[in-house]
Amino acid sequence: MKDLKKYLTEGLLQFTILLSLVGVRLDFDSYLPPIREIILGSSSAYSQIPFHSLWDTAGGASLHPKCPHLSEGVARRLLHEVRALGGAPVRRTELHAWLLQAAQDQGTAAQSSNSSSSSDISSELQEEPTAEGRNSSKEQQDVETGDVLAYSYLHEQNDTSSLEQDDKKLSQETRREDNVRRSNADCHKSQNSNPCTESSRNSANSPHLLDEFTHLLAETENTLEGMNANTASAQPTSEILQSNSMGELLQDFLSLPALQEISLEDIQPVGNSNSGLNPSSHFHVNFTQAVSQDVSLHEAMLRSDPTLRRNSETSNFQREESFQQSNSSRNPEAFLSESNLTGLFPYVENSIRNLTNQDILSGFDENIFDEINLMSLAIEEGFDPIGVSQLFEADSDSGLSLSSSRSPTLSSTSDSLSTSAGEEGAVGYSGDVESISYDHLEGAVGGCLLEHNKCCRLECRFDSDFCEEPQFEHVHHNHTYSLLPQQLKSGTEQCHLWSAEASKLNRCDRDADKIFSRDERRAKALRIPFSVEEIVGMPVDVFNSLLSKYYLTDVQISVIRDIRRRGKNKVAAQNCRKRKLDAILNLENDVCQLQAQKASLLKEKAQCNKSGRSLTQPEGETCMSDAFEPPVRIYLR
DNA sequence: GAGCGTTGTCATTTT
DNA sequence: CCAAAATGACAACGC
Incomplete structure (x- = not known):
C-alpha cells in the first residue's frame, strides 16, 4: 500500500504537470502534499513508474491499455524541478505557478501576447473552479460510476498481438510525423510569429501540438541530461536552469495559440516515439506515449477501426476487475473518487454517445419499429438484409418473425442463396445458410462501415444486371468490400471473377461458419456493439448498465438478451x-466401494460362522446353516 | 443409413 | 415475486 501510494503520488505529479501543460485541470491537490517527501527521496526506487498501474488504481482503466513506463530520467527531471520549488509541499497550483513563472521569466515582447494567454491559463488553473467549472465538475460527478465500470469492462480484453500491431502502425506513423514535427518545431522556434507557422498550427491537428510539445520536452531532456552528464561544464546548475531552454520551451509550448483550446480528446496518437527518435530522449518518449497512447481512447473510438475498437473494448474486461479490486482496497479519502475519475474523462462518456450514435437507428420510431419492414430497414441502415432475414428466420426464439414482412424479392433471393449454397456442395444445414452472408457482415459492427455497406450493396445491384447467378455469390462472399465503385470492373468481368472464386470463397465461408457462431453473426448483422463473449460473460449489473447507456433498438436489445x-x-x-x-462417476465409485465392502463382509461372516461352529459343535458334525446364506442386500442410498 | 456421443436450445423447475 | 441457475428433454450434428 505504501509503495502504491508512492507510485500514485509520483505518477500523479508527473501527469499533473503534463496535463497542466495541455490545459487540463485536475483536482489532485489532495493527493499531492506527500509528493515532496517522495520526490525528494530516492528516485531510483521509482525508476520505472508503471502508468498503467497508476491508471488502474486511479480508475483510469478506460484509457488505452498500452501504457509506458516513465524512465528514471523523467523522475530525475521532476525531482530536479520540484527541488527548485523550495521546501514547501508541492501542490498543483504551485506546479502551475512554477511552470508559468518559468515561462513568463523567459518571455519576450513578441511573446507577450501569447504570455497573456498563458496567464489566462494560469489564472484559470490557479483559481478556484469557476461557475462553469463547477458546473462541469458537477456534471462530471453526476456521471454514474457504472458508466466507467461498464465501459472499462467492455474495453479490458486486449490481446498482445493486436497491441503489437498497433505499435507497428503507430511507429510507422510516428516516423512520418516526426519529420514534420521537427521541421515545424524549428519553424516555430525560429519564427514565433511566422504566419506560416501560425496557419500551420491552426490547420494542424492536435497531434501536431503534441508533437511540438514532445519535441520541446525532448530538447529539455537533452539539455538537462547534458547538464548532468557533462561534469566538466563550469556553468552552475542554477544558471543552467535560468539559461537553458526549459523556460523558453515552456513558454513556446504554453504560447501555442491552440493550446488553450486543446483537450485530451484532441490529442491524437503519434505512435511509439521510441522509433526513429533519439534513444536518449526518455522524456520525449515517455510523455509522448503517456499522452498519445493513454489519452487517446476517444480518438481511437472515433476512428471506429473495428479491430482497434474491439481490441480496446475487450481489453478492459480484465482491467475492470482490477479496477474494482483497487476500489475496494483503496482509501476513499486518499484516492480519487470514481465520480471524479469519471469526470476526468468526460470524453469517455461522449465517446460512448458518439459511438452509439453511429449504431443506433435514430431515425426510426421504436414503437413502430417492429411493424415496419425490417428488410427495407436493413437496406437503409446498412444492415445485411439477407443475413438479417436468415438469421432471424433461423432463430424463431427471439420472437421476431420476418417472414411476413419479407418482400418477394428478398425471399427469392434467400431461397436462391440456399440453393446455390447446396449446389456448391455444402450440406443444406441451416448453419450453412447462415454462413452464406457472413463475409458480408464482416466488419459491420459499430456502424463505421455504414457507407461502405451501402456502397457494396449498390455494387451488388448494379452487377446483378449483368449476371444472374453469381450475384448471389457476390452477396454472400463480398470480397470486393474494400473496392471502390470505380475500381470495379465491368459486370461481366466481375461475374467471371466471382465464378472463379466461388468455390474458394465457399470454403472460406464454411471455415468462417465454424469459427463464428450464429449469435456472433447475428450480432454483426444487427451492429450490436458487443461481442458474444462480452454479452454472455459480463456481470448482470454491467450488462444492464450497458443496455441503458447504449442507444439500442428494441430489436438489438432483444437479440442481446437472447x-x-x-x-x-x-x-x-x-x-x-x-x-x-x-x-x-461418483455413483460408480460408490458401487465399487460397496461391492468391495460386501465381499469383505461376506468373508468376515464366513469366518465368524466357521469360528462359531468350531466352538458350539463337536468336530465331525455338519452345520446345516452353512448350506444356506441369505442374500445380502445393498442399498446404494 | 443406423448408432452413439456431443452440443445447443427450450421449457420447466429449483434456488 | 423475480431473476438466475439448474435440469430434463429434444434436435442437430459429426464421427
Missing part, C-alpha cells in the same frame, strides 16, 4: 452435464 440467455444456458448446460457425469 444471446445472453442462450449463452448463459449453454454454460449452465455444460456445467450440468459435467455435474451429471461427476455424479455418475
Whole structure:
C-alpha cells in the first residue's frame, strides 16, 4: 500500500504537470502534499513508474491499455524541478505557478501576447473552479460510476498481438510525423510569429501540438541530461536552469495559440516515439506515449477501426476487475473518487454517445419499429438484409418473425442463396445458410462501415444486371468490400471473377461458419456493439448498465438478451452435464466401494460362522446353516 | 443409413 | 415475486 501510494503520488505529479501543460485541470491537490517527501527521496526506487498501474488504481482503466513506463530520467527531471520549488509541499497550483513563472521569466515582447494567454491559463488553473467549472465538475460527478465500470469492462480484453500491431502502425506513423514535427518545431522556434507557422498550427491537428510539445520536452531532456552528464561544464546548475531552454520551451509550448483550446480528446496518437527518435530522449518518449497512447481512447473510438475498437473494448474486461479490486482496497479519502475519475474523462462518456450514435437507428420510431419492414430497414441502415432475414428466420426464439414482412424479392433471393449454397456442395444445414452472408457482415459492427455497406450493396445491384447467378455469390462472399465503385470492373468481368472464386470463397465461408457462431453473426448483422463473449460473460449489473447507456433498438436489445440467455444456458448446460457425469462417476465409485465392502463382509461372516461352529459343535458334525446364506442386500442410498 | 456421443436450445423447475 | 441457475428433454450434428 505504501509503495502504491508512492507510485500514485509520483505518477500523479508527473501527469499533473503534463496535463497542466495541455490545459487540463485536475483536482489532485489532495493527493499531492506527500509528493515532496517522495520526490525528494530516492528516485531510483521509482525508476520505472508503471502508468498503467497508476491508471488502474486511479480508475483510469478506460484509457488505452498500452501504457509506458516513465524512465528514471523523467523522475530525475521532476525531482530536479520540484527541488527548485523550495521546501514547501508541492501542490498543483504551485506546479502551475512554477511552470508559468518559468515561462513568463523567459518571455519576450513578441511573446507577450501569447504570455497573456498563458496567464489566462494560469489564472484559470490557479483559481478556484469557476461557475462553469463547477458546473462541469458537477456534471462530471453526476456521471454514474457504472458508466466507467461498464465501459472499462467492455474495453479490458486486449490481446498482445493486436497491441503489437498497433505499435507497428503507430511507429510507422510516428516516423512520418516526426519529420514534420521537427521541421515545424524549428519553424516555430525560429519564427514565433511566422504566419506560416501560425496557419500551420491552426490547420494542424492536435497531434501536431503534441508533437511540438514532445519535441520541446525532448530538447529539455537533452539539455538537462547534458547538464548532468557533462561534469566538466563550469556553468552552475542554477544558471543552467535560468539559461537553458526549459523556460523558453515552456513558454513556446504554453504560447501555442491552440493550446488553450486543446483537450485530451484532441490529442491524437503519434505512435511509439521510441522509433526513429533519439534513444536518449526518455522524456520525449515517455510523455509522448503517456499522452498519445493513454489519452487517446476517444480518438481511437472515433476512428471506429473495428479491430482497434474491439481490441480496446475487450481489453478492459480484465482491467475492470482490477479496477474494482483497487476500489475496494483503496482509501476513499486518499484516492480519487470514481465520480471524479469519471469526470476526468468526460470524453469517455461522449465517446460512448458518439459511438452509439453511429449504431443506433435514430431515425426510426421504436414503437413502430417492429411493424415496419425490417428488410427495407436493413437496406437503409446498412444492415445485411439477407443475413438479417436468415438469421432471424433461423432463430424463431427471439420472437421476431420476418417472414411476413419479407418482400418477394428478398425471399427469392434467400431461397436462391440456399440453393446455390447446396449446389456448391455444402450440406443444406441451416448453419450453412447462415454462413452464406457472413463475409458480408464482416466488419459491420459499430456502424463505421455504414457507407461502405451501402456502397457494396449498390455494387451488388448494379452487377446483378449483368449476371444472374453469381450475384448471389457476390452477396454472400463480398470480397470486393474494400473496392471502390470505380475500381470495379465491368459486370461481366466481375461475374467471371466471382465464378472463379466461388468455390474458394465457399470454403472460406464454411471455415468462417465454424469459427463464428450464429449469435456472433447475428450480432454483426444487427451492429450490436458487443461481442458474444462480452454479452454472455459480463456481470448482470454491467450488462444492464450497458443496455441503458447504449442507444439500442428494441430489436438489438432483444437479440442481446437472447444471446445472453442462450449463452448463459449453454454454460449452465455444460456445467450440468459435467455435474451429471461427476455424479455418475461418483455413483460408480460408490458401487465399487460397496461391492468391495460386501465381499469383505461376506468373508468376515464366513469366518465368524466357521469360528462359531468350531466352538458350539463337536468336530465331525455338519452345520446345516452353512448350506444356506441369505442374500445380502445393498442399498446404494 | 443406423448408432452413439456431443452440443445447443427450450421449457420447466429449483434456488 | 423475480431473476438466475439448474435440469430434463429434444434436435442437430459429426464421427
